[in-house]
Amino acid sequence: MEDREIVDLYWQRSDRAIAETEQKYGRYCRTIAMNICGSNEDAEECVNDTWFRAWNRMPSERPTVLSAFLGCITRNLAINTIKAKNRIKRGRGEASLALEELSECIPDGRSPEKVLEEKELEKLIGRFTADLKETDRTIFVLRYWYLVPVADIAEKLHCSQGKVKSSLFRTRKKLREALQKEGLYWTN
Amino acid sequence: MDELTLLRAMNGIHEEDVVMAGKLYFNENTVRKTSKRIFTLALAAALLLALGAAAYAVWSVHISRQQDLRSDLKIEENNASSYMEYDVTQQEKAGSAASLVLLSAVNDGTEQRIYVDVSPVAKENIARFPADVRFAWSIAGTEIGGFAGPQLPVSLSLSGDEAIRNAVLDYAYDEETETLTLQCYADVKFIEKAMSDLGTDSVPLQVHMIVGENDSHTFGPVPFKLTDEQTRSFDFGPAQYHDKELNKTIEIVGLELTPFSAVWKVSYEGAASFHTPEADQAAYEPWSMLEDKVCIETKLIFSDGSEFSTGGALTTPYENGTVNQFCGWGSAINIDDVQRIELGDLVLWELKAADEEMPRQAQDQQQ
Incomplete structure (x- = not known):
C-alpha cells in the first residue's frame, strides 16, 4: 500500500x-x-x-x-x-557507543555556554549534514540517526570497517568545528 | 550541552537524507540521475523522410538514446575515445537483434559498461519495477552473468520506488515502441573468462527480464566484443606524503586514470596485512584515513583551472605490492587535459615544457 x-x-x-x-x-x-x-x-x-x-x-x-x-x-x-532506564552509557544497544563517539564532537571550553534551543541545534545539524559529501552523509546518518553498527554500515556499503570509521572520524571532527564556531561547549 | 542532546538533535537531519540512508540500509532501491534528455529533432526529421514511419519509430528511439548517452556521459566534451557507439541500423538490417540492440559500450579498465535497448517490454512490467521486475545480462552457453538496470542520467538522486518508476518512464522507456534502455555492468574479467571458455573473440550477450519469482524473458543474444580501454598512467616515484596529524607517511606509487574511473596505487608499512579479513581494524584506521585522503583530497587540475576529485574508493584490494584503490564516477573527464595533480602542498605531477616538465618524483606515461 x-x-x-x-x-x-x-x-x-x-x-x-x-x-x-x-x-x-x-x-x-x-x-x-x-x-x-x-x-x-x-x-x-x-x-x-x-x-x-x-x-x-x-x-x-x-x-x-x-x-x-x-x-x-x-x-x-x-x-x-x-x-x-539509566542504560544510556551501559546499554547493550549502539546508543552507548554512539554517545561515546559523539562526546568527541563537543568542544571543551570555559567560556560561558551559549544556550541554544534544541530546535536551533537541530537546524544546525540539518545544515551540517546536508553539506557533507554524499557517502560521508550516508554513513553519518546511518550511524547517528539510525544508530547502525559500524560493521553493518560497512557491509551495506561494501567497504571496510576502517573506511566507515575514518569517514565518521572526519565528520565528527568537522561537526566539532561547526559547534565550536557556534560557541557550544560542554555543560557537564 | 551534552552528547545525549546532540544525539537527540540528529532529529534535525533533513528528512530526505534520513530516507536516502534508510533506503540503503533497509535494502530498497535507490538510483541516481541528472540532466534532461536532449532530442535532436533535425536528425529525427531527416530520418523520418528517409524511412517508413514504423521503422523510424524504432530506429529513432535507438538513435535518440545514443544521443542522450553521449550528452549525459560528456563523451565529446571530454574526448572519451574509449566510448564506442554501435550502428543500430546495421543491427536492424542484419536481423540479429530484433529484441536486443547494442547502443554503446565503454571499457573503464575494470568494468565494461554496455548500453542496450530491449523490446518489447510491456508498460505494466515497468509499473512493477523495481519491486517485482529485475534485469540481468548473461553470456549464452556459460554461467557468466551480472546485473543490469534501466539507464538513467547520472548524478540525480531518486528516492522511493515510485520516483524510480517515473524516472524510468521519463528517461529510459519508450511507450510507443515498448523499448527500454538498460545498462549492463560487466566485470572485464568475466567477459574475458567467457571468451576463454567459448574460445572466441566475441561472446553471445543476452539480457533477461525476470518478472516475479519465476517468469523470465530473454532478449538476444547478440555478438559482443570487449571494447578498447583508454588509460593514462602516472608514476609518482613513489611520492611520500606525510600526514602531520596522524604522524604517518604513505607512499603514493601511481595513478591509472580512465575517463570514468581511477586506480590509486599506494603503499605503506603493513599494508598487506591490513587488507585481509583478519586485519586489526583499530591499527588499520589511521592508514584507512590516509588511503581516503589520497583518493578524496588529491586534486586533478585541468587547463581551464577546474578541479576534480576521484572521490572515495569503492574497493581497496592489495595486489602486486600495492593497495589498489578503485574509484568510479558517472560522466567522463578529459584525462588528456590533466595539467597538475596535487595533494595539499605535495605536487605529485605537473605538466611543464619539454623534457623539464616531469616533476621531481613523477613522470607521465601516457598510453
Missing part, C-alpha cells in the same frame, strides 16, 4: 491504519528501536508506542514522508527508554 493511502486510513480513523503500518514499517521501526535499546522487549514496546503516537498525531498532522515520520517517533521513544 502506498504511504498516501496509509495516511488516508489514519485520517479516516480506520482500524486498518495500524495493521497496514505494521506490515509496511514494522521491520523498519523495530530495527531502529533495537539498534538503540539493544533489547527485544524494549524495542517491541517502542514500536507499539510508535503506532499509538502516530494514531494520536494524525489527523492533525499529515506526514509527507511516512517512514521518516514513524522512524523519528521510534527513535525518540527508544532514546527516552534507555535514558529512563
Whole structure:
C-alpha cells in the first residue's frame, strides 16, 4: 500500500491504519528501536508506542514522508527508554557507543555556554549534514540517526570497517568545528 | 550541552537524507540521475523522410538514446575515445537483434559498461519495477552473468520506488515502441573468462527480464566484443606524503586514470596485512584515513583551472605490492587535459615544457 493511502486510513480513523503500518514499517521501526535499546522487549514496546503516537498525531498532522515520520517517533521513544532506564552509557544497544563517539564532537571550553534551543541545534545539524559529501552523509546518518553498527554500515556499503570509521572520524571532527564556531561547549 | 542532546538533535537531519540512508540500509532501491534528455529533432526529421514511419519509430528511439548517452556521459566534451557507439541500423538490417540492440559500450579498465535497448517490454512490467521486475545480462552457453538496470542520467538522486518508476518512464522507456534502455555492468574479467571458455573473440550477450519469482524473458543474444580501454598512467616515484596529524607517511606509487574511473596505487608499512579479513581494524584506521585522503583530497587540475576529485574508493584490494584503490564516477573527464595533480602542498605531477616538465618524483606515461 502506498504511504498516501496509509495516511488516508489514519485520517479516516480506520482500524486498518495500524495493521497496514505494521506490515509496511514494522521491520523498519523495530530495527531502529533495537539498534538503540539493544533489547527485544524494549524495542517491541517502542514500536507499539510508535503506532499509538502516530494514531494520536494524525489527523492533525499529515506526514509527507511516512517512514521518516514513524522512524523519528521510534527513535525518540527508544532514546527516552534507555535514558529512563539509566542504560544510556551501559546499554547493550549502539546508543552507548554512539554517545561515546559523539562526546568527541563537543568542544571543551570555559567560556560561558551559549544556550541554544534544541530546535536551533537541530537546524544546525540539518545544515551540517546536508553539506557533507554524499557517502560521508550516508554513513553519518546511518550511524547517528539510525544508530547502525559500524560493521553493518560497512557491509551495506561494501567497504571496510576502517573506511566507515575514518569517514565518521572526519565528520565528527568537522561537526566539532561547526559547534565550536557556534560557541557550544560542554555543560557537564 | 551534552552528547545525549546532540544525539537527540540528529532529529534535525533533513528528512530526505534520513530516507536516502534508510533506503540503503533497509535494502530498497535507490538510483541516481541528472540532466534532461536532449532530442535532436533535425536528425529525427531527416530520418523520418528517409524511412517508413514504423521503422523510424524504432530506429529513432535507438538513435535518440545514443544521443542522450553521449550528452549525459560528456563523451565529446571530454574526448572519451574509449566510448564506442554501435550502428543500430546495421543491427536492424542484419536481423540479429530484433529484441536486443547494442547502443554503446565503454571499457573503464575494470568494468565494461554496455548500453542496450530491449523490446518489447510491456508498460505494466515497468509499473512493477523495481519491486517485482529485475534485469540481468548473461553470456549464452556459460554461467557468466551480472546485473543490469534501466539507464538513467547520472548524478540525480531518486528516492522511493515510485520516483524510480517515473524516472524510468521519463528517461529510459519508450511507450510507443515498448523499448527500454538498460545498462549492463560487466566485470572485464568475466567477459574475458567467457571468451576463454567459448574460445572466441566475441561472446553471445543476452539480457533477461525476470518478472516475479519465476517468469523470465530473454532478449538476444547478440555478438559482443570487449571494447578498447583508454588509460593514462602516472608514476609518482613513489611520492611520500606525510600526514602531520596522524604522524604517518604513505607512499603514493601511481595513478591509472580512465575517463570514468581511477586506480590509486599506494603503499605503506603493513599494508598487506591490513587488507585481509583478519586485519586489526583499530591499527588499520589511521592508514584507512590516509588511503581516503589520497583518493578524496588529491586534486586533478585541468587547463581551464577546474578541479576534480576521484572521490572515495569503492574497493581497496592489495595486489602486486600495492593497495589498489578503485574509484568510479558517472560522466567522463578529459584525462588528456590533466595539467597538475596535487595533494595539499605535495605536487605529485605537473605538466611543464619539454623534457623539464616531469616533476621531481613523477613522470607521465601516457598510453
